[in-house]
Amino acid sequence: NAGVTQTPKFQVLKTGQSMTLQCAQDMNHEYMSWYRQDPGMGLRLIHYSVGAGITDQGEVPNGYNVSRSTTEDFPLRLLSAAPSQTSVYFCASSYFGGRRGPGGGELFFGEGSRLTVL
């Protein structure tokens, strides 16, 4: 049971390049999300998904796209990278449903992906 796996762990991009951060979980979690972490800014929600085929925007969605074709995978795409997207990105998943009760449950985070845009 690997939990939440993110790749790559480190990436350097030039302005305007595109890339995809991969996220996979093997816990059969319905809920998956992407956060970015910047110094002094905490964790800010980019996009999230409550199940395959369903995605929604978080607090800072601009410049990022997501899709959820399977329960396991939730990739984050940067179509045209900008220096402002330099950050550490975390993918996180959660089980929700009757067992966890209302309002969500524990988020399991990946190890993070450090992205630098020059």
Place this chain on the structure above:
Amino acid sequence: GENVEQHPSTLSVQEGDSAVIKCTYSDSASNYFPWYKQELGKRPQLIIDIRSNVGEKKDQRIAVTLNKTAKHFSLHITETQPEDSAVYFCAASASNSGYALNFGKGTSLLVTP
């Protein structure tokens, strides 16, 4: 959307003292309030959570209190140890999505021997 304010941003205590971190939230419909600990270079991990139908929850040296009327909740760590040094984040569920979490900006706790 939900706005979560966290204070203080940094906190330094001596080993054995207590530490208190406070958060306020804006959405009165929020019903889930977890706390995460992030050690340097590591991923955030859940340490304790509380739901809106409970006023207090304890787990050994860690406790969380919730005041729904005032819309604030607090993390209390007693008998602090150097290994408690980390960044702590509070979060609140966003009522419009049901399960998305909005985080505070974090508190960097330093416990000195």
